[in-house]
Amino acid sequence: MIESKANRKFKEAAFYNSQNDGGYFLLPFKFHRLNGEKEILVNEVGDYLILPTGTTATIVNRQISKENNSELYGDLIANFFISEEAIHPLIDVLATRYRTKKHFLNYFTGLHIFVISLRCEHTCFYCQVSRVTENRDQYDMSIQNIDRGIEIMFKSPNPHVTMEFQGGEALLAFDNIKYAVEKSEKIAGEIGKQITFVICTNLALVNEEILYYCKEHKILISTSLDGPQSIHDSNRHKPHASSYALAIKGIKLSREILGEDQVSALMTTTTLSLEHPIEIVDEYYNMGFPGIFLRNISPYGFALRTEKSKYSTDKFIEFYKKALGRILEYNFQGHYFTEDLARIYLTKILTPFNTGFVDMQSPAGLINGVIVFNYDGGVYATDESRMLAEQKDFTFKLGTLNDEYKDLFFGAKAQEIAQVWSNEALAGCSECAFQAYCGADPVHHHATQGDMYGYRPTSAFCQKNMEIIRYLIELMESEPKIKKIFESWISKK
Amino acid sequence: MNLKTKGVAKYINEPLVGRITRDVSSTGENSFLICEEIPADINTNSFEAILTSKDTSHLVENKPAVYAVPNFDHLSEGDIVAINEDGNINTLYRVNSFHNVLLATERCNSNCLMCSQPPKDRNDIPRLYSINQKLISLIPKDCIELGISGGEPTLMGEMFFQTLENLKEQLPETEIHVLTNGRSFAWQSMAERLAKIDYRRLMLGVPVYSDYYQVHDYIVQARDAFNQTILGLHNLARYNQRIEIRVVLHKQSIPRLTKLAKYIFKNLPFVEHVAFMGLEFIGYTPHNIEKLWIDPHDYIEELGEAVEFLSGQGIHVSIYNSQLCVLPENLWQYCRKSISDWKNEYLPECQNCLKLNDCGGLFRWNLNKHSDYIKPFTAIEM
């Protein structure tokens, strides 16, 4: 069947138009006004276009034409906002991309937090849980509970689990940590699972012997650093000592023995911190950390009862913007230094991927990504959930370590929480343009509003996320050099 | 550099493939002896054919031969050629080159405006398949890289996969680079069949010219080609095949180039390499030059943005067929000397350039169609 040469005659671009009758179909997308001039359109997989205000209306009213708005029309087709066929010819690509965005669901629970002891030698005013006591029997996790926790951890279908030891001060129960690490290593080796160990510690008690043990067993150190000495010591009180001096000494020793990248630090923003964004950023930069995670205080129990840590979301956002400005200054000078909350949002905004950050997912990371085994054998959906329990609020207690795996992870309590853990199905979120960049946080809404479903108009979670996401987009869309910096923060390079 | 020559064929009934030798004492199988005078004591059984510049009187009875060939200067010891009934001697493989390519077919289901080797609508697949099977058995086992090109190789169907299986078996150490438009892999069964070969040294180079289907389809002159290619790439990714995206730079592809870079990162993040390639002035291009030509100097901004974005996101990026003097210095790190040795030339003024050795130069056929901004680097500026 040789056809004539006429088939090879070149045709004009219009010949390749697949549109029928000038019409098009909408694909799922959402929009939000950014300011007087611009609105943002976000499609089902988080790709966005920034367009003049009113463009959504012209799209929806079928006023965009291939002839008159050829570039915009091409953008809308190429970016999955409209389709020329009822079923988009690349719908399977769109579905694959959706799956990629929800990839964190694939493996189920990864992070297993063991509250190895509730005892602590610090008396931080914002701490919800710790006790200064010598009573090991009451406040340390028993060997029996450790065994049971390990057993449950290895039932997770996730091929790579993380075992994180928290406190209190975890190092007060270092013998139990050693027991847990060695037992878990052995089992992981036998059943062929990967395991990562993390100890969360204030480093006051750290010594060479402990660190050499960590090195031998590849245990990561996660510590607290709230800023320079004046802030850190005021936030984190240790009787008869400077918590700051001990933390810095511990960080240096840990880096020396374990290596720079094996030691990370987290900060908590208190009312005092709010006045010192620059100093806090500088402290992290000067200490040689590759970035900082600007975290607002958890609005739970003890933390909110003290005036010292109660502040409005507005104040935190203001603090955040100032601190981010300082971080960008370092980047303008050619230093790579990141802000990790921004990195989480930017990964969602600018890449086809998602993050493993459990506090900003939909479905939420609780149970799906993280589970907490408390010192007393209680099993909780998140770290914050066990802190609520210290205030006698057991809403997010899934059961105890004596319960069956399926009853903990798929039981009545888990099912109840599951009703409200997807922002796709929450009032106020379901049509929000930033839905794909945000998450659901039933624990937060329960703690602050008394209702895990939450009410968005007064939700601090919503207010913070909406404004920071909007601000990040505004920054990078107004300054190409900021966009370049942001892109470098999320690079897999 | 010539890749073909022609003489008069004798005793050749089907295409023969063999290795060139000038050594009469050589005893290799499938050897074609090049000689001026046929020695009287020659053991003609050592050779499958004889190639000579002399006339017919020297020929051995029933021994395939091509005589009256103008010259053999382009052929080295060990090169592999096909000799045909019509007297054509086509070089198939050159031992001294890193740019050897198997021609799979001249058939193609696209008809790109800038095609450098315009397709032919006749079924050459069985003939080329048979030649290539012989060729593959003769290629030295230490061959580093081998291309497969067309036309569109996947139109071979099952023979395409058998060629790859043969290559994997016979040249296990060789990197194989297939140029395909990827459209066939939109059909799941094609991708699955390829995956079954489990060929880690195989890389598929697939062109994507725009993020918008109509522009791509127009450039490749085929309806539904964009959607087929993107689906094909996703099917290939599903089976963990290694993929390179190839983008030819011209007036039709430049306006959406940075959008294409974002599209690749968002929708094809699994690709291993993205190559941006200057336009070749050969094939269909001279005919369509009005639709295609833009001076490379006038697209450096778009190119720079696309290259730096993709590279910033960790995707390996290259620029092919470009000259250093046309590009800003920050893009030099992406330039490769990609033009096959026998196609590669420089302009007369390039001879004074201090960067000549670092520069990819031009295609021979671009000597008359190149950027107006080519200018040698001289000591004073540097």
Next chain:
Amino acid sequence: MAHINCIKDGEIIVFANTLLFSKDALFKCLYWYGDKFHTSVSFADVDNYCVKIKPLSTAAINSEDLELYQQKLERDLIDFQLRDVVTKETQNIRDLIIAKAFSNGEFDEDPPGDVSDPVGFNPSL
């Protein structure tokens, strides 16, 4: 009778034609006013909804702000109506995308169009 949007006795009153606005859009819009306003929806007549919002005494909204809130409400109603159109028009395709995302490729579409050259090629053979 013509309905004019207005502020009356400290209450913002806005009308919405039932052919142009869906009930869903109205309620989704008013959801965002519930923290500062009493909200209500009723029929002004058979063709028009009447939307009323009145500041909560605790909300500290003064009378100058009311005009801005009226403008915001009018604008938000239009935005939520647009969102409602997109949501409803795309509901099926959205369900399809999600169903496909969580399947294993078994619901893949057939590839579009023809892939043959003039000589003839069929990839499904």
